[in-house]
Structures are given as structure tokens and as C-alpha cells.
Amino acid sequence: xxxxxxxxxxxxxxxxxxxxxxxxxxxxxxxxxxxxxxxxxxxxxxxxxxxxxxxxxxxxxxxxxxxxxxxxxxxxxxxxxxxxxxxxxxxxxxxxxxxxxxxxxxxxxxxxxxxxxxxxxxxxxxxxxxxxxxxxxxxxxxxxxxxxxxxxxxxxxxxxxxxxxxxxxxxxxxxxxxxxxxxxxxxxxxxxxxxxxxxxxxxxxxxxxxxxxxxxxxxxxxxxxxxxxxxxxxxxxxxxxxxxxxxxxxxxxxxxxxxxxxxxxxxxxxxxxxxxxxxxxxxx
Amino acid sequence: xxxxxxxxxxxxxxxxxxxxxxxxxxxxxxxxxxxxxxxxxxxxxxxxxxxxxxxxxxxxxxxxxxxxxxxxxxxxxxxxxxxxxxxxxxxxxxxxxxxxxxxxxxxxxxxxxxxxxxxxxxxxxxxxxxxxxxxxxxxxxxxxxxxxxxxxxxxxxxxxxxxxxxxxxxxxxxxxxxxxxxxxxxxxxxxxxxxxxxxxxxxxxxxxxxxxxxxxxxxxxxxxxxxxxxxxxxxxxxxxxxxxxxxxxxxxxxxxxxxxxxxxxxxxxxxxxxxxxxxxxxxx
Numbered sequence: 416x417x418x419x420x421x422x423x424x425x426x427x428x429x430x431x432x433x434x435x436x437x438x439x440x441x442x443x444x445x446x447x448x449x450x451x452x453x454x455x456x457x458x459x460x461x462x463x464x465x466x467x468x469x470x471x472x473x474x475x476x477x478x479x480x481x482x483x484x485x486x487x488x489x490x491x492x493x494x495x496x497x498x499x500x501x502x503x504x505x506x507x508x509x510x511x512x513x514x515x516x517x518x519x520x521x522x523x524x525x526x527x528x529x530x531x532x533x534x535x536x537x538x539x540x541x542x543x544x545x546x547x548x549x550x551x552x553x554x555x556x557x558x559x560x561x562x563x564x565x566x567x568x569x570x571x572x573x574x575x576x577x578x579x580x581x582x583x584x585x586x587x588x589x590x591x592x593x594x595x596x597x598x599x600x601x602x603x604x605x606x607x608x609x610x611x612x613x614x615x616x617x618x619x620x621x622x623x624x625x626x627x628x629x630x631x632x633x634x635x636x637x638x639x640x641x642x643x644x645x646x647x648x649x650x651x652x653x654x655x656x657x658x659x660x661x662x663x664x665x666x667x668x669x670x671x672x673x674x675x676x677x678x679x680x681x682x683x684x685x686x687x688x689x690x691x692x693x694x695x696x697x698x699x
Numbered sequence: 700x701x702x703x704x705x706x707x708x709x710x711x712x713x714x715x716x717x718x719x720x721x722x723x724x725x726x727x728x729x730x731x732x733x734x735x736x737x738x739x740x741x742x743x744x745x746x747x748x749x750x751x752x753x754x755x756x757x758x759x760x761x762x763x764x765x766x767x768x769x770x771x772x773x774x775x776x777x778x779x780x781x782x783x784x785x786x787x788x789x790x791x792x793x794x795x796x797x798x799x800x801x802x803x804x805x806x807x808x809x810x811x812x813x814x815x816x817x818x819x820x821x822x823x824x825x826x827x828x829x830x831x832x833x834x835x836x837x838x839x840x841x842x843x844x845x846x847x848x849x850x851x852x853x854x855x856x857x858x859x860x861x862x863x864x865x866x867x868x869x870x871x872x873x874x875x876x877x878x879x880x881x882x883x884x885x886x887x888x889x890x891x892x893x894x895x896x897x898x899x900x901x902x903x904x905x906x907x908x909x910x911x912x913x914x915x916x917x918x919x920x921x922x923x924x925x926x927x928x929x930x931x932x933x934x935x936x937x938x939x940x941x942x943x944x945x946x947x948x949x950x951x952x953x954x955x956x957x958x959x960x961x962x963x964x965x966x967x968x969x970x971x972x973x974x975x976x977x978x979x980x981x982x983x
Contacts, residue, residue, distance in 0.1 A: 512972065577967070578965075578966040579966075579967070602959075602964070602965040602966060603959070603960055603962060604959045604960060605972055605975045607972070607976055620972050622966045675888045676887055676888060677887075678886045678909075680886070681863075682862040682863075682886060687889070688889055688891070688904050691889045691891075692891055692979045692981075694979070695978070695979040
């Protein structure tokens, strides 16, 4: 496989099969035809037509919308439409990200193709010699991408939490990075993608950070989400992301973005333009 | 003005007014309706319909296409359709960038909305204190964006030249950077955009490099394209790109991309996601 194929794998979705999810007159997500049919019986909450799925305009406030949707989702979860319920809500924001429209159980967000936000931290050990990167092995018990490779620290941004707040919290839980060290992480852009997955349409924005770690730092997982850590030379990271399916789909993008930003890929490499453009294809 | 407005300024074009430019069965560019009408008399070279402008399939090889198109363009230049003729050709490549389809006078490339490639180098002076960036002032005699601010080194990639080759050549001509120093420039990604300009539809891919310069390096222009250089603290660069119209349109994107990659903007800044996504909206 090539790096471009890794990037393209995160852009696979059949736009024809989806219709817009409209809230307050704005298209904020995309619903698959099959799931639209499953929403049809809940006509007091969702108006389903061939053209769109619309949240009932009668539900106007954030709290009212949140609880009406939640009641529907709990029913649909019984039928298997939402798997891996986590009891963790995401804020669902307007396309300009200036307003919170409602909150939704994280596991259901891809069913509506809604934008979700995460933070991913590249843990880097530089210094004199070869640059190395900390890689995490996800627990085999994770619902999504069990046993795949991951960044040192990565997590979804839960309702009410900021980006840096999430970074510091996840850094402590996932790798026992002290808050004072985690704060030194440097923002470095985003990757974004829309991708069909078993759980629905992922429409994710990942905030990226690079964190330089001292050579004597050793991560320790405290929340059971990562099973093991490896400190790999970049050459091994590159080979693994290109030649194997080991990295979780979106973590591969984060690695590739790091390689681009730090000059480990160059314009002479195959598909350079398509790779860099392809890292930013999600959002609105 | 905001940074997002700078980015959006490079995404302004009215897709409705354009039709595809088809070569060998592939859409490779976009032609405005007005220019399509001007091409109509040259029916042995261009087939103009409401749906598309097609290069005559009878012209099959690179050389044959190049000379047939060139003859038409020289006629159209007399009518003012191509201004600022430079006698410098660009390679026009297939959408996958694997084949050269033909060459075209640089000044005419935007008339066909064809992909063009450039290389832009951020000249950085780091060291102990505050990071500074070398900024060039374009000559008032330049055809495009006279007297605007520019990177230390920037230029279009002419037919037959590679990216690094162009970088080294332009670095020598524009800023008298010795080749051995220019080679240390580190690739850092691309910005891409489609933008309506007086010269047509720019559909550009800019290869970005960062070049760390010694504190005692002072650029000297040798080709008359830049009139002056400034070594500015990043704070002044940020204020200038955000609050003034001084930077050439695409050079502003290059500066903003640098700020994103190096953590001088953060997810808490306004429109962070839209800015980063907006830096990669061109190409195929």
C-alpha cells in the first residue's frame, strides 16, 4: 500500500447514499438512506423525506433537542443502530462552530455524519541523534480499532471540554504525561476527513500537536485504553504506516501529516500533492 | 480583515461561469465562458461547446499540441486575452501529474485554469531569541502584484525544471542565497487554491520550504524582481498579514501556513479549522 492509499482510505464514502441532516435550517450532517428509514417512526423528533432528514423545528433549545434525540437513540440502540454506547456526550456545533446546537451520545454521532473533534499528540524524542516517535498500541478491548497503533495521546473532545483541556486530561490518563509537560505541546494544524465506517459516517476534525519529550520520559497507561508503548525511529514509523495496516485509520493520517510538516516527505515523493491535499478534506 | 478572509480571498471563483477544458478525454482545466467564445474561431485546435472546451484529439503528441496552442495564443495576445507574455513555458501535466500533456506560455495558463506549480521559501532566522522571517518587497515593475510583500524566495516552476532545481535557481537570483545553503531548505507541505484573477483562473500548487538562515546572512536581489528585504519578528509578520493588504495574495497563504505549522496559531484562535482546511483547496 502507498501513503496516498492510506489517505484515500479515509475519504471513502458514497455521497449518493446520504441526505443532509438539517437543524435550524442549516445542513449540519449527513444521514445514510438506511438510517433515515429507521428514523421515520420518530416523526415528532425527525422529519424524514427523500431530500433530507430534519430535526423538528419545534425542538428549539439545546436541552430540549438533546433530550428528545437521546430518547430516540436509546430506542435505536436496542435495535443495533448504535453500538458501543459510552455514556459520553459530544457537543454538536453549528457549521461555523460558533454555537452548540445540542449534545449527542458519542457512539451515535457518525450515524448523523456530524462533525466531531479530537486531539492527537505526536510524542517526539529528538535530541542529538535520530528523531524517534512514541507509538501506542490500543487495547484489544477497544470498541473502535482494537489492537491498532495510535499516537502517544489521542482522544475525542467531550461536551464542555476545550482542546487543550482535553489534551491535558488524555495525556494524564493515556500516558501519564504530567500536566506541566503536556502544556508544552505545540499546535501544528489539523487533519480532517469524511469516511464511511461500520459505525456510520465519520466527519472528524483532529487538532494536531507535537510534544517534545525528554529522553528519560516513559509513558504509562492508566485508563486501560492503550496496552503498550513503543519508541520507534521515524524510519520504522514511515515503513509501518506505508506497508502495513497496523495504524488506526485516522492515526495514519496524523503520522503522515507529521512527516510532511517536518520534511520527511518531499515533493519528489510519489503523490506528494495528493497526499497533502487529502489530509484536509473534511469539515464544512 | 481576518486571517480567514485572506484565505477565502484565494478561493473566490464563480464555478458556474466556467466549463471544463478537456485534453485526451481528461478534464485538466477550466475555461471561462468569455474566453471560450474567443477560442471558437480556432476550430482546428479547440472544439468549443456549451459543456466544454476540448483540445482537438487530432493533436496527439506533446510537441504538436504545444505548437498549435502557441500559435492560437499569440493571436489572442494581440487582442489582449493574454497579457504580460513572458516567453517562459510551463509544463501542463495530467491530473495525476505523471505525464506532460503539452507546454504553454506561463501568462496564458490561468486562461485555461490549468494547474501551475510554484516553490515558496520561508527564510527564517531563529537562534536564541525571537524568531524572525525575511520578507521581500516585489519590484513595482512586476506584472503581477507589483510592490506587494513576498517570501524571501518564490517562483513558478518552468518547463523541464524540478522543484529543488527551481528553488536553488530562484534562491540565487532573487536573494543571492548560495546553492549549498539553499539545499538545506526543508520541505514542509503545500498550499493550493483556485482563484479568479485579472489574468484568469489561478489553479496553483505551491511547494513550501522552510530555510533556517544564519543571523549574519543578508539577502541581495540580483534579478530585479525584489526591490527590498525586511527581517521582521513574527509578531510583525502576523499583524501585517492579518491587518493589511500588503502581502501578495498567495504569499499571505504561505505565511499563514507557516504560522499554523509552527504553533503561532492555536485551536483557540478564530476560524482555526476553516483556515487550515482553506489552505488546501486547489488541485484535482
